[in-house]
Amino acid sequence: MRYRRILLGTVTVAAVGGVGLAVHPGPATGASPGLPVLATGTITFPLGSDTGQVLAFADPNQVTLKRTASGDTLDLRLVSSANAATDGSFTLTLDPAQVPTNADMPDGSINMEVIAVSGGLQQVYFFPVKLVGTGTSARFVSSANAADPATARLSFDMRGGSATNVRYAAGKWLSESGRLPSASQTERLTSADTTMPVKPSTASIAADVAADTTPAAICLLHAGDYITRKPEHFVNVYTDNNHTAIAHVTESATASHTLGVAVDFGGTWHQSGTANISNTESVSSTSRDRQKAWSYWNKVNYRKFFDSCMGRYQKPASFYDILSGDLDGRVDMLWLNVSCGVKRKGDSWDTGSARAATFGAGVDLPVVDVSAQTGFGTSENVHFTFLRKGEVVGNATDGPVHSSVVEVDKFYDTCPR
Amino acid sequence: MTTRTCVAVLGLVLGLLLAAWRVIGTNGPVLTSPGANVVTQGTARIHQGDTVTIGSMFGCLNKPGAITIDTIEPVHAVGLRVTGWGLRPNPFWKGGPPSAPNPAGIGGQITVAKARLSRLGFTTGRTIDVKCGQHGEGYELAVQVEKTTAGEAGASGWVVTYKTGDETRKFGFPLAVKLCNEKVSWSKKCNALKV
Numbered sequence: 001m002r003y004r005r006i007l008l009g010t011v012t013v014a015a016v017g018g019v020g021l022a023v024h025p026g027p028a029t030g031a032s033p034g035l036p037v038l039a040t041g042t043i044t045f046p047l048g049s050d051t052g053q054v055l056a057f058a059d060p061n062q063v064t065l066k067r068t069a070s071g072d073t074l075d076l077r078l079v080s081s082a083n084a085a086t087d088g089s090f091t092l093t094l095d096p097a098q099v100p101t102n103a104d105m106p107d108g109s110i111n112m113e114v115i116a117v118s119g120g121l122q123q124v125y126f127f128p129v130k131l132v133g134t135g136t137s138a139r140f141v142s143s144a145n146a147a148d149p150a151t152a153r154l155s156f157d158m159r160g161g162s163a164t165n166v167r168y169a170a171g172k173w174l175s176e177s178g179r180l181p182s183a184s185q186t187e188r189l190t191s192a193d194t195t196m197p198v199k200p201s202t203a204s205i206a207a208d209v210a211a212d213t214t215p216a217a218i219c220l221l222h223a224g225d226y227i228t229r230k231p232e233h234f235v236n237v238y239t240d241n242n243h244t245a246i247a248h249v250t251e252s253a254t255a256s257h258t259l260g261v262a263v264d265f266g267g268t269w270h271q272s273g274t275a276n277i278s279n280t281e282s283v284s285s286t287s288r289d290r291q292k293a294w295s296y297w298n299k300v301n302y303r304k305f306f307d308s309c310m311g312r313y314q315k316p317a318s319f320y321d322i323l324s325g326d327l328d329g330r331v332d333m334l335w336l337n338v339s340c341g342v343k344r345k346g347d348s349w350d351t352g353s354a355r356a357a358t359f360g361a362g363v364d365l366p367v368v369d370v371s372a373q374t375g376f377g378t379s380e381n382v383h384f385t386f387l388r389k390g391e392v393v394g395n396a397t398d399g400p401v402h403s404s405v406v407e408v409d410k411f412y413d414t415c416p417r
Numbered sequence: 418m419t420t421r422t423c424v425a426v427l428g429l430v431l432g433l434l435l436a437a438w439r440v441i442g443t444n445g446p447v448l449t450s451p452g453a454n455v456v457t458q459g460t461a462r463i464h465q466g467d468t469v470t471i472g473s474m475f476g477c478l479n480k481p482g483a484i485t486i487d488t489i490e491p492v493h494a495v496g497l498r499v500t501g502w503g504l505r506p507n508p509f510w511k512g513g514p515p516s517a518p519n520p521a522g523i524g525g526q527i528t529v530a531k532a533r534l535s536r537l538g539f540t541t542g543r544t545i546d547v548k549c550g551q552h553g554e555g556y557e558l559a560v561q562v563e564k565t566t567a568g569e570a571g572a573s574g575w576v577v578t579y580k581t582g583d584e585t586r587k588f589g590f591p592l593a594v595k596l597c598n599e600k601v602s603w604s605k606k607c608n609a610l611k612v
Binding site: 338339340341342343344345346347348349350351385391392396397398399400401402403404412413414415416417 | 450451452453454455456457458459460461462472473474475477507508509510511519522523524525526527528529530551552553555557592599600601602603
């Protein structure tokens, strides 16, 4: 019955842009002062349109989805919306009380799904958030941007561009973690055209938002089959293969990973943002001590979905295994020379921060390769122990502590005095 | 103009000055350390009475201006006391000012060095006056500590107290250290120390 109502809404909103133009010629609306900001951003309107709406939905968490059998349907209720200003800018606020109880992930994050609508087109972007601060300083930060958790700034480029969080570069996680994808892989993450004709149910909700009436419609989420045991490249650990140091990796049971969401844009699949999975059931895992440069992998499960507001997509669902022993293996040594620090025999260096971009690199789905990034806290580390005098070398001029990739080697004499 | 009016005008002017002072006072640059990761450094063969210098604390400013450092203090310190601190230009600052001589001859940023600040080129300067950039613009901060225990020593981080404008602020470096007696820092006794 509810689905039928959405379909009927199609007629009402055949030209959402036109409705919006009549009602909202001026500033953005929808942001409620005093409520935490969920995201800010801009819509680059398609040619011929100068209005747009932004719709935010909180996705069901992995526990709820696990209980949802393939073929079952869940409601996706609108939790925040905004009309873009004439310059395309918008601000989404979100009352935490409006977040459905089945949306909170075990790590406290919420997987958001934001759809922008303008000129008969739509774009979608997925991103996980966490509520930080209290009172007037409360705000939602993008937990995908762990190096500097910040409120998402979304860019919907509806003139042949893609939807992005300008504060989170998905391609970075592919390129800085040792997996070194091809240029075309990285390019696909950032520059694909991800606009599509507006879906009837999306248009219905957008029209209500444009008219400042309470949206009656909801989206329907159909859960599909799982895509299990997909390798997730976790981290490359670089030693000089020369007995300078041994290293091991630890991944904790509280780890949360931010993995790419693959969306079907009319037969062509692209990544459009990320979603979190939290590790609640697996135990911590520690790798063997190794003297060789080594690559570590996890296995994750994805799931197919059909969303009445946006079509088909594949989203991370859960961990299958962490530090999977059948996938790891030797990799070539990586030589860095940007900054260094000398270590003596017997010393140790432990990167106990998931903020290091050395973690997480990507998942290859059957439809498209997507990015991956781990952690929001300190749940993973790489531990180097020095068997002889050596150096830690980083890729940042600010020093090895500030580097997203580090290697250890014996050539401490080359570390500038 | 009556006395009451004069007082009112004077009060208004003082109020505006105070407001301006507050705005200016809270608008100074802020110490930062972009991209700093949580790192724990373990160091072997450090015994009671030894002095070591702990560096790798990179600092720069979020905008042009200058700050003055008052203190650098440990967080959750066990068995150590701070006996000094200093600054030197980041060794990887391209085009940065030259450092003081480094007679200890230890290259790169200092992790934990068994040497005093002065032998590593750290000076008693207290001012940081460079905005963060893409070429390592900034200073390496270091603390000199003495191990005061016969057991294991350590700290979970360091807090810098500094003045910017007329405001006193704090900044924390999440750089943990362990100073271990044993030949290796991954010994059972040293691992037992949680920092």
